[in-house]
Amino acid sequence: MSLTEFSAGAPLAPRGVSLPKVTVPALGEMKRQGKPISALTAYDYATARLVDEAGIDLILVGDSLAMVVLGHENTLAVTVDEMLHHTRAVRRGTRRALVVADMPFGSYHGTIGESVANAVRFLKEAGAEAVKIEGPRVEFVRALVEAEIPVVGHLGLTPQSVHRMGGYRVQARSIDAVLQLQADAFALATAGAGAIVLEGIPREVAAAITAAIPIPTIGIGAGPDCDGQILVFHDLVNLTFTPPAKFVRRYGDASALFRSAVEHYREDVEHHAFPSDAESYHLPESARRLFAIDPDGAGARDNADAVVNRDAREEMNEEMNQA
Numbered sequence: 001m002s003l004t005e006f007s008a009g010a011p012l013a014p015r016g017v018s019l020p021k022v023t024v025p026a027l028g029e030m031k032r033q034g035k036p037i038s039a040l041t042a043y044d045y046a047t048a049r050l051v052d053e054a055g056i057d058l059i060l061v062g063d064s065l066a067m068v069v070l071g072h073e074n075t076l077a078v079t080v081d082e083m084l085h086h087t088r089a090v091r092r093g094t095r096r097a098l099v100v101a102d103m104p105f106g107s108y109h110g111t112i113g114e115s116v117a118n119a120v121r122f123l124k125e126a127g128a129e130a131v132k133i134e135g136p137r138v139e140f141v142r143a144l145v146e147a148e149i150p151v152v153g154h155l156g157l158t159p160q161s162v163h164r165m166g167g168y169r170v171q172a173r174s175i176d177a178v179l180q181l182q183a184d185a186f187a188l189a190t191a192g193a194g195a196i197v198l199e200g201i202p203r204e205v206a207a208a209i210t211a212a213i214p215i216p217t218i219g220i221g222a223g224p225d226c227d228g229q230i231l232v233f234h235d236l237v238n239l240t241f242t243p244p245a246k247f248v249r250r251y252g253d254a255s256a257l258f259r260s261a262v263e264h265y266r267e268d269v270e271h272h273a274f275p276s277d278a279e280s281y282h283l284p285e286s287a288r289r290l291f292a293i294d295p296d297g298a299g300a301r302d303n304a305d306a307v308v309n310r311d312a313r314e315e316m317n318e319e320m321n322q323a
């Protein structure tokens, strides 16, 4: 295993640029200043570090992890405990970005009391700085604000409603639906949500909502006029094994990179090309003689029978302790 640590005095992100910690009020300030908000999902320590050090403003531990990390067909199966587990890992890898945890399906659909108790766990046990919930759950948003829990709303194509919607379909395609969506966004903002994700809606609708409400909108498949943009990390780097949705832009091909690295490694192992002598640990020179190790490493083998007497073992131990 390799050891990865934040070295003392490491820059927060990106290198050489000192950026202040992103908070929910800071997102509102970015909207007021017309500064675009960048957001990505992450589900583990390594990707959270990469995303954070690249200067992304908001990291969402999305329930999309059910699909892209855990291999489920949709997002419904992931549990609070699984989300907490991944949120903790992301928390450990993040210094600057705002860490938002998705509340999974079923965790905020009972009583308000139970739902708030579940939300509390994300801040208390996993270090999230806000939770995200899907749908116009205005009363719950009010209760979260009352409980000092910052909340990000999510409207439009809400994946937890996949069965009600009859699939992943673009939403707000009738006048009534557009008016309802605008009213929902306004109600969430009034109830105290810190931002709203707008997913899978026409560009024009997202633009109108963005202009009308005082809190930031973060779009995914909602066009370029939102206050910020979010993508699923695995979509961004081609790790999803499915054709991308229309709104996805692939910025890298991790599948090709990982595949080639893994195949190359397998070939090297099969051809005795890995590890090399330089990638091996060695006994001190004098002890090597006792084992008759070929110094070139070719065909090296230990000869434990050479170390038959106690004196030789003690001599070797002494040398190794000094090495």
Ligand code: KIV
Pocket (backbone or CB within 6 Å): 041, 060, 061, 062, 063, 064, 065, 102, 154, 197, 199, 220, 230, 231, 232
């Ligand atoms: O779970 C998720 O990744 C999300 C984003 C698509 C916004 O909710």
